[in-house]
Amino acid sequence: MAAPADFLNFVDANKDRFIERLARAVEIPSVSGDPAHRDDVFRMASFLESQLRQYGVETKAVELGSHIMEGQSLKLPPVILGRIGNDKSKKTILIYGHFDVQPAQLSDGWDFPPFQLTKDDKTDRLYGRGSSDDKGPIFGWINVLDAHHSLNKPLPVNLRFCFEGMEESGSEGLDEFILDEVKKAKDSWFDGVDAVCISDNYWLNTRTPALTYGLRGISYYKVTISGPARDLHSGVFGRMVHEPMTDLIALMSKLVSPQGDILIPGVDEMVPPADYEERQLYEKLDYAVEDVEISAGAKITICEDKASVLMGRMRSPSLSLHGIEGAFYGAGAKTVIPAKVTGKFSIRLVPPQTPENVDPLVIKYLYEEFAKLKSKNNINVDNMHGGKPWVEDYRHWSYEAAHRATEAVYKQAPDYTREGGSIPVTLTFAEALGVNVLLLPMGRGDDGAHSTNEKLDVLNFIQGTKLLGSYLHEVNAGTKAR
Numbered sequence: 001m002a003a004p005a006d007f008l009n010f011v012d013a014n015k016d017r018f019i020e021r022l023a024r025a026v027e028i029p030s031v032s033g034d035p036a037h038r039d040d041v042f043r044m045a046s047f048l049e050s051q052l053r054q055y056g057v058e059t060k061a062v063e064l065g066s067h068i069m070e071g072q073s074l075k076l077p078p079v080i081l082g083r084i085g086n087d088k089s090k091k092t093i094l095i096y097g098h099f100d101v102q103p104a105q106l107s108d109g110w111d112f113p114p115f116q117l118t119k120d121d122k123t124d125r126l127y128g129r130g131s132s133d134d135k136g137p138i139f140g141w142i143n144v145l146d147a148h149h150s151l152n153k154p155l156p157v158n159l160r161f162c163f164e165g166m167e168e169s170g171s172e173g174l175d176e177f178i179l180d181e182v183k184k185a186k187d188s189w190f191d192g193v194d195a196v197c198i199s200d201n202y203w204l205n206t207r208t209p210a211l212t213y214g215l216r217g218i219s220y221y222k223v224t225i226s227g228p229a230r231d232l233h234s235g236v237f238g239r240m241v242h243e244p245m246t247d248l249i250a251l252m253s254k255l256v257s258p259q260g261d262i263l264i265p266g267v268d269e270m271v272p273p274a275d276y277e278e279r280q281l282y283e284k285l286d287y288a289v290e291d292v293e294i295s296a297g298a299k300i301t302i303c304e305d306k307a308s309v310l311m312g313r314m315r316s317p318s319l320s321l322h323g324i325e326g327a328f329y330g331a332g333a334k335t336v337i338p339a340k341v342t343g344k345f346s347i348r349l350v351p352p353q354t355p356e357n358v359d360p361l362v363i364k365y366l367y368e369e370f371a372k373l374k375s376k377n378n379i380n381v382d383n384m385h386g387g388k389p390w391v392e393d394y395r396h397w398s399y400e401a402a403h404r405a406t407e408a409v410y411k412q413a414p415d416y417t418r419e420g421g422s423i424p425v426t427l428t429f430a431e432a433l434g435v436n437v438l439l440l441p442m443g444r445g446d447d448g449a450h451s452t453n454e455k456l457d458v459l460n461f462i463q464g465t466k467l468l469g470s471y472l473h474e475v476n477a478g479t480k481a482r
């Protein structure tokens, strides 16, 4: 049975209230990667926990200890666990989401204050950091709880929640916590979980809902070149000394070609090429090169054929250069030779790649290439965080339930996609709990997650809330039919 009409009507009738609640969440700048915002990540955890409790969910905030970030020892944000329902005749679904966000500043080029949810009435879009990644979806789940609680309606499944505050910074401490919790002889918060559902990615385009059965992994590196004891005057020292920035640029230019080929020997070669049958999967998806152009905001695709473009994101590794710490970047023309610079880059991984088999190749290559520069500076290479790729079996009752829910809410069949981003905990859940994991995205391909002007369409927030609730009802309907 599809979701009951009173649930669907409630969601429509409470649209404004749901948007106001999302606005309260977006106003908390819970940036996990910035030590200055660590209190805000804690504040966001408390807000989320209070929302869960309000709707009858038993909760627990689990402390994960501390870590070092930018030379400071910081407390890790708690994991917020929740449980509601213990009916043996119902399935138990574990929901995962994250309440931290990527950094954002108006000066990055935002048209709206990033930590204020701005509703643009012309486009019916909600702009703000975290609107799509991942506060919109986690508050979609809260809306589902709110609706059932307010209507005095039993939930169609038992629910367990696991919300973290470090996903955008490598999910520190989470894997260890999950593995310990699963090993508990009794009263584990993950006892009896039948499947996991995560809403933390995006449709492929702007028109077709998607079910996602794969994610790329990630390995994130920093390479530091240092030499002079202090910043130097380029007029006084230029051409007299080895310059750290020159060495770093030389190294970073040897990592990836402008065509996207990874130049580190052995990395691209690990992945077998797609055969004809696999290529057909990508040919059939509702996607065009123009969709990338729309979401990138420019006609800059590496190639012109749709399947190759899609495979670049879904089934190939990629190496991206992210930034250089310590380099001069301000206005004006400072004639400095920076004393120490740190280049940051990451590799998105696909099976059979893992951080364990790729990291040694990267580190060896960087040291070898540095030696070829014959520089007297020093090099140091660090891995900042990593996560394995994940591919799931989509012929599973959880995907079937999500397929039916998508058809009911959006009146169209979903695309089956693999996501280019990473959610490292996905594989941990799949392996530790031994259950199927479904990714059920709420937002569209042009939402601009991690970018300026991140947005969520009001339609996606409201229909997405209906989709999450309908999925739970379809799981229940499937249970009864079996």
Ligand SMILES: C[C@H](N)C(=O)N[C@@H](Cc1c[nH]cn1)C(=O)O
Pocket: 133, 134, 167, 168, 169, 170, 200, 201, 218, 220, 420, 421, 422, 423, 424, 449
């Ligand atoms: C797909 C998900 N919403 C997401 O954005 N994940 C991040 C995870 C990450 C890894 N290192 C830093 N953040 C991503 O794919 O970049």
Ligand SMILES: [Zn+2]
Pocket: 102, 133, 168, 449, 450
């Ligand atoms: Zn993200």
Ligand SMILES: [Zn+2]
Pocket: 098, 133, 134, 167, 200, 201
């Ligand atoms: Zn996310």
